[in-house]
Amino acid sequence: MSKSLFAAVAFAGLLLTLPLLAHHAFEAEFDGDKPVKLEGKVVKMEWINPHTWLHLEVKGADGKTETWMIEGGSPNIMIRRGFTKASLEKGTDLLIEGFRARNGRTMASGRSITFKDGTRLFTGGSADARQAK
Amino acid sequence: MRNRTLSILLCSAALLLSGVLQVWGQADKPAYTPPKTAWGDPDIQGQWPTVTMIPLQKRLPGQAGGKGGGKGKGATKQQGPQRPADVNNAPPTTQAALVVDPPDGRIPALTAEGAKRRAEARDGKGIPAEWREEADAPEDMNLYYRCITRGVLGSILASSYNNGNQILQTPGYVVIRHEMIHETRIIPLDGRPHVDNKIRMYMGDSRGHWEGNTLVVVTKNMTDKTSVGSNGAGYNGEGGIHSDALTLTERFTRTAADTLQYEATLDDPKTWSKPWKIAFPMTADPEYRMEEYACHEGNYAMENILTGHRLEEEKGVTKK
Numbered sequence: 001m002s003k004s005l006f007a008a009v010a011f012a013g014l015l016l017t018l019p020l021l022a023h024h025a026f027e028a029e030f031d032g033d034k035p036v037k038l039e040g041k042v043v044k045m046e047w048i049n050p051h052t053w054l055h056l057e058v059k060g061a062d063g064k065t066e067t068w069m070i071e072g073g074s075p076n077i078m079i080r081r082g083f084t085k086a087s088l089e090k091g092t093d094l095l096i097e098g099f100r101a102r103n104g105r106t107m108a109s110g111r112s113i114t115f116k117d118g119t120r121l122f123t124g125g126s127a128d129a130r131q132a133k
Numbered sequence: 134m135r136n137r138t139l140s141i142l143l144c145s146a147a148l149l150l151s152g153v154l155q156v157w158g159q160a161d162k163p164a165y166t167p168p169k170t171a172w173g174d175p176d177i178q179g180q181w182p183t184v185t186m187i188p189l190q191k192r193l194p195g196q197a198g199g200k201g202g203g204k205g206k207g208a209t210k211q212q213g214p215q216r217p218a219d220v221n222n223a224p225p226t227t228q229a230a231l232v233v234d235p236p237d238g239r240i241p242a243l244t245a246e247g248a249k250r251r252a253e254a255r256d257g258k259g260i261p262a263e264w265r266e267e268a269d270a271p272e273d274m275n276l277y278y279r280c281i282t283r284g285v286l287g288s289i290l291a292s293s294y295n296n297g298n299q300i301l302q303t304p305g306y307v308v309i310r311h312e313m314i315h316e317t318r319i320i321p322l323d324g325r326p327h328v329d330n331k332i333r334m335y336m337g338d339s340r341g342h343w344e345g346n347t348l349v350v351v352t353k354n355m356t357d358k359t360s361v362g363s364n365g366a367g368y369n370g371e372g373g374i375h376s377d378a379l380t381l382t383e384r385f386t387r388t389a390a391d392t393l394q395y396e397a398t399l400d401d402p403k404t405w406s407k408p409w410k411i412a413f414p415m416t417a418d419p420e421y422r423m424e425e426y427a428c429h430e431g432n433y434a435m436e437n438i439l440t441g442h443r444l445e446e447e448k449g450v451t452k453k
């Protein structure tokens with residue numbers, strides 16, 4: 001994305017923002033009007049505070065792979081929602097639904113994670129809070 | 134009618150009797166004695182996440198109620214905190230507000246100086262809080278938003294997540310860790326004086342001592358930049374910010390194997406007209422684990438916010 005286009009997108013987005021009672025506002029980082037569905041394999045899971053980061057290798061329609069960074073809730077929030085440290089190991093196939101980052105990078109706030117067996121868990125991240133508004 | 138009066142009288146007598154019996158029963162029950170550390174101090178170590186959902190203040194009559202609140206006669210709808218998403222359920226309580234003194238459950242009035250400081254902060258724009266769609270510079274957002282600190286009380290009061298607190302003891306020191314912002318307070322117990330008055334720290338300078346089984350921690354040398362509320366929107370929609378004159382006295386008493394009663398008295402004559410006290414029980418959760426805290430990594434909120442505001446300036450959207 002060109003710098004001016006990015007700037008215009010950021011500008012438009014920031015004019016439409018709503019603050020949230022969270023550590024950093026969802027609206028300052030992610031775009032609620034840009035939902036994404038990402039299917040891929042776990043490259044790395046970072047169980048860190050205040051938000052976890054899941055790295056997912058996603059194959060596009062053109063066959064090229066991209067690595068996405070998906071923000072989730074804090075480790076303790078995710079564990080209370082049913083995740084375990086073993087459930088997001090490298091190579092696990094996942095479908096992630098969330099919202100794309102405003103800065104145009106391959107980043108998103110993940111709302112839910114669906115496993116191959118159909119189990120779907122919410123991440124408890126900032127996208128959850130946004131949805132609850 | 135006579136029957137009704139009689140039944141009310143009988144009920145009252147029964148209630149009174151049961152109350153007396155309850156008090157009697159409590160008096161008979163020996164007070165809990167915490168285990169001792171190898172060097173003889175009361176042992177208060179462990180994971181004590183803040184799980185309480187008790188609101189900070191009691192609602193004023195006629196004030197619009199928020200989330201939470203009780204039911205039944207005499208219950209007042211409270212401005213309740215969010216249900217923490219990362220801890221076990223809080224034990225049931227009849228406590229209506231974290232503020233236990235004054236007994237009306239309300240934070241005392243601001244002094245004239247305190248009110249003036251708030252009104253004049255940032256040229257009248259107010260004390261920095263969370264991002265509220267205006268930010269000229271990073272300083273327009275509070276210290277928590279900027280991943281710096283939540284202050285002492287902000288670190289221990291309940292938040293929607295990252296509520297972990299861990300206490301560790303060694304001979305001569307108590308260490309209190311807080312999950313959010315990974316604060317660590319190292320508190321000497323050897324009676325040494327506080328550091329020079331000119332030295333100021335966000336988390337202040339703490340000294341501890343034991344009064345029986347109670348750990349008393351006195352904290353001074355704070356700045357005027359931290360606040361009572363956990364995320365700068367602590368209560369009344371503003372930060373609950375104190376001054377550098379605050380003396381904070383905390384008391385930690387293990388009242389059961391799984392309960393640590395917490396009390397904090399705030400004495401800040403520059404901000405509040407009289408000292409006030411909050412109290413709540415902390416509940417042990419031996420399974421609770423604190424993970425590494427990485428606030429800036431992957432966090433582009435500040436960059437986006439300030440980029441947006443610079444663009445607004447270019448396009449003449451804001452006056453600045």
